[in-house]
Structure formats: structure tokens, C-alpha cells
Amino acid sequence: AIIEVAAVQPAIRGSASDLYTVLHLDRCTKDWFKGPDWLTTDLNDEKASFEDMPSECIQELRACEKKILGMIVAASGLSQIINIQKYSCLGRVLRVTRHVLTFIARLKRMTASTVMLQAEVLWLREVQSSFQTERKFADWKVQLGLFSDQNGLWRCRGRIQNANARYKTKHPILLPAGNYFTLLVIQEAHERVFHSGVKQTLTELRSKYWIVQGRSVVKKMIYRCVTCHRFEARPYKAPDSPPLPRFRVEETPPFTYTGVDFVGPIYTKDGTGKVWVTLYTCCVTRCIHLDLVVNLFASSFIRSLKRFTSRRGIPHKFISDNGKTFKATAKKIKKIMNHPEAIDYVNESKTEWLFNIERAPWWGGVFERMVKSVKRCLRKSMGQARLTLD
Ligand SMILES: [Zn+2]
Incomplete structure (x- = not known):
């Protein structure tokens, strides 16, 4: 066994001179289980001796050590190892950081548990490093009573030092406004209060952090929260209404432009028991002409239309909603108007029928308002009474 160990050891220690020194069994077993001393010593320690290593090994080790330690020790270099912009939540950033730190700890032969707690502190230190270039930092120091704690983090002295609260609440950690890490911290707090408003998020945040211009930053973040x-x-806001169409403001004889609609049904004692009122209203003067129809069929409405036109003249335009009756009537009127005999008769005033735009009931403001007035008058004067058709 001694010969075997002796053969391995020089390869590890990098020096053949030890071949003769390992003959002691005690030392030999110690080295066998724990490895040579230089493996466990801190590489950053200048006192560490590499005397019994060949110079090329030392050089190689130094280069490697510089690379690793450069990454580990300098807290400000954390963002160079982990691109925080790639993560959408704070928890994930810290988890990844812990994995990286654990890996580094293994390289350094440190215990992983001490490193686990460091992830957040390192990030906070990294974020707070931007204060060095901040012009207002001197003012903040006075205003917020900043002091550096044992982790090297800037904390606010606050005014609730005598309160029976936790240390982190009494002395919140200062965070700059425009940092991505701060945004993740806010987002986490916002989710912890179940997407409540600005005030609640801010209160939750202030139990641990003090963010410069916190309210506006939180507001911005919540505005972007999906x-x-x-x-x-x-709901979609209706656009501003355009100016009134010409036919509603132009001075014309009454009923030149007429709005049509039905009111009802009104219950009667005889007949089918139901009648409707056809309401014609002038778009300009708003005078109304009422007529009874016994049903909503097109034929019935055309008879009513005839009665109306014989009293008030043929209008230039009819405006109505998209009721089936009106559409059928419009079609019939178009047919009549295009008839050679009719063309001569109504040549000068060709009646046109306008329909309200589909799914835009507010367009029918002209007649709907009059319908409301008529209904109110009828209800008040008739009450529950049932009249005969006559
Ligand atoms: Zn939200």
C-alpha cells in the first residue's frame, strides 16, 4: 500500500521530491483522504505557499484562480455572470444566483449554506453600486439618514426606530428607481398583495425597501401589469359624436326629412287585442304625426304611410331603424319609385330611405326621443285602461 500511495502522491503534488517523504504511513493516509494542503487553502491568500509545486503548475493555477475569483468575489460583477433582463420574476433570479454561487462555493470548497443567503445581498449591493454616480446621493444621505449596515447595504434610518417592528422594516434598504432589479422587487410585492392598487403595493414594499420616487415607479409598473x-x-368607449347631419339642421318645410318608428304595443278591447302606433317625426322641427296600425306587417305600414303622405306630403328622406317592416317597405317604395309611371310623378322629390347603422342604436336619436315622450303621455293619460280600436 505504501508503494501505491507513494506512486500517486508525486503526481498530485507535482513534485517528485515527495516520493521520499511520504514513507511515513500517518501522513500518507492523511493526504490520501484529504488531499494535499494547497487544495483546501484559500487561493486568494497571498501567504499560501506553492513552494513545492513546479512553476508552470503555479502559473496555470494563478490564471485559473484569477478568472474564478474575479467572478466570485467582486459583488459588482454579478450582472456580468447573470443577465437579469432575461428573467421575469425575482424568485427565479435569486434561485439562479444561488445555483451559480453554490457552484462557485464548490470550486472554493466553501459550504453551500453560507452562500445561499448571499444571493439577495449580492444583488442589492450590485444595484446600490449605481448610487456612487448619483448626483443626489449626498442629499438622500441627509434626507433619509442613510447608513451602511454590516452587509454593506445602504439603509434608511427612518423615524420608527422605537417601534416594535422588525429591523428591516425600521431600516428599509434603499433602492434606485430605474433599475430592472427594483422593477422585479416591485412586481413581486404587487403579486404578494394579489394585484392590489398602488397604495397596497407601496405599503408591502416599504416593509423591506425604500424606493426612490416609489409611488410613480409603482404606478408605472402596475400600469404595465397584464x-x-x-x-x-x-369597455370600448364610443367615439365622440360627429356634427349633426345636414338634414337635421337645415331649414326645410315640416316633414321633408322624417323619422319613423313604432310605439307599442298598446292593448285594446277588441280585434287582436294589440295595436301599434306609427310615429312620424320631422327631423328639423320635431313635430310628430301619429297613426295606428293593427300589426307590424309591411302591408299595414304601407297603408299607414299612404295616410301620412296624403296629409303631410311626400318626404325627401325617411330615417328609421333596421326593423324588418321598414326594410320591406323601403324595398317596395324603391320598386314603386323606379316604376316608369311613378318616376314622372315623384321626379322632383325622389324619396330615399336611410337606415340606422347596424348595432348603433344611438343613431336613432331623432325618433327614439319622441317615442319616449309619446309613451309617457300615453301611459299617464291611459293608465291601465283598455280602449277600443276606434
Ligand atoms: Zn397587477
């Missing part, structure tokens, strides 16, 4: 947008979205 969940909040989804649940608090307002």
Missing part, C-alpha cells in the same frame, strides 16, 4: 389590465379594463 393581469391588472385584463381585469380592470374598461
Whole structure:
């Protein structure tokens, strides 16, 4: 066994001179289980001796050590190892950082548990390093009573030092406004209060952090929150109404432009028991002409239209909603108007029928308002009474 160990050891230690020194069994077993001393010593320690290693090995080790330690020790270099912009939540950033630190700890032969707690502190230190270039930092120091804690983090002295609260609440950590890490911190707090508003998020945040211009940053973040947008979205707002069409403001004889609609049904004692009122209203003067129809068929409406036109003249334009009766009548009227005999008769005033745009009931403002007035008058004067058709 001694010969075997002796053969291996020089290869590890890099020096053949040890071949003769390992003959002691005690030392030999110690080295066999724990490895040579230089493996466990801190590589950053200048005192560490590499005397019994060949110079090329030392050089190689130094180069490797510089690379690793450069990454590990300098807290400000954390963003160079991990691109924080790639992560959408704070928890994931910290988890990845812990994995990286654990890996580094293994390289350094440190215990992983001490490193686990460091992830957040390292990120906070990294974020706070931007204060060095901040012009207002001197003002903040006075205003917020900043002091550096044992981790090297800037904390606010606050005014609730005598309160029975936790240390982190009494002395919140200062965070700059425009940093991505700060945004993730806000987002996490916002989710912890179940997407509540600005005030609640801010209160939750202030139990641990103090963010410069916090309110406006939180507001901005919440404005961009997709969940909040989804649940608090307002329905589509109707666009501003355009100016009134010409036919509603132009001075013309009454009923030149006429709006048509039905009111009802009104219940009667005889007949089918139901009648409707056809309401014709002038678009300009708003005078109304009422006529009774016994049903909503096109034929019935055309008879009513005849009665109306014989009293008030043929209008230039009819405006109505998209009721089936009106559409059928419009078709019939178009047919009549295009008839050679009729063309001569109504040549000068060819009646046109306008329909309200589909799914835009507010367009029918002309007649709907009059319908309301008529209905109110009828209800008040008739009450529950049932009249005969006559
Ligand atoms: Zn939200």
C-alpha cells in the first residue's frame, strides 16, 4: 500500500521530491483522504505557499484562480455572470444566483449554506453600486439618514426606530428607481398583495425597501401589469359624436326629412287585442304625426304611410331603424319609385330611405326621443285602461 500511495502522491503534488517523504504511513493516509494542503487553502491568500509545486503548475493555477475569483468575489460583477433582463420574476433570479454561487462555493470548497443567503445581498449591493454616480446621493444621505449596515447595504434610518417592528422594516434598504432589479422587487410585492392598487403595493414594499420616487415607479409598473389590465379594463368607449347631419339642421318645410318608428304595443278591447302606433317625426322641427296600425306587417305600414303622405306630403328622406317592416317597405317604395309611371310623378322629390347603422342604436336619436315622450303621455293619460280600436 505504501508503494501505491507513494506512486500517486508525486503526481498530485507535482513534485517528485515527495516520493521520499511520504514513507511515513500517518501522513500518507492523511493526504490520501484529504488531499494535499494547497487544495483546501484559500487561493486568494497571498501567504499560501506553492513552494513545492513546479512553476508552470503555479502559473496555470494563478490564471485559473484569477478568472474564478474575479467572478466570485467582486459583488459588482454579478450582472456580468447573470443577465437579469432575461428573467421575469425575482424568485427565479435569486434561485439562479444561488445555483451559480453554490457552484462557485464548490470550486472554493466553501459550504453551500453560507452562500445561499448571499444571493439577495449580492444583488442589492450590485444595484446600490449605481448610487456612487448619483448626483443626489449626498442629499438622500441627509434626507433619509442613510447608513451602511454590516452587509454593506445602504439603509434608511427612518423615524420608527422605537417601534416594535422588525429591523428591516425600521431600516428599509434603499433602492434606485430605474433599475430592472427594483422593477422585479416591485412586481413581486404587487403579486404578494394579489394585484392590489398602488397604495397596497407601496405599503408591502416599504416593509423591506425604500424606493426612490416609489409611488410613480409603482404606478408605472402596475400600469404595465397584464393581469391588472385584463381585469380592470374598461369597455370600448364610443367615439365622440360627429356634427349633426345636414338634414337635421337645415331649414326645410315640416316633414321633408322624417323619422319613423313604432310605439307599442298598446292593448285594446277588441280585434287582436294589440295595436301599434306609427310615429312620424320631422327631423328639423320635431313635430310628430301619429297613426295606428293593427300589426307590424309591411302591408299595414304601407297603408299607414299612404295616410301620412296624403296629409303631410311626400318626404325627401325617411330615417328609421333596421326593423324588418321598414326594410320591406323601403324595398317596395324603391320598386314603386323606379316604376316608369311613378318616376314622372315623384321626379322632383325622389324619396330615399336611410337606415340606422347596424348595432348603433344611438343613431336613432331623432325618433327614439319622441317615442319616449309619446309613451309617457300615453301611459299617464291611459293608465291601465283598455280602449277600443276606434
Ligand atoms: Zn397587477
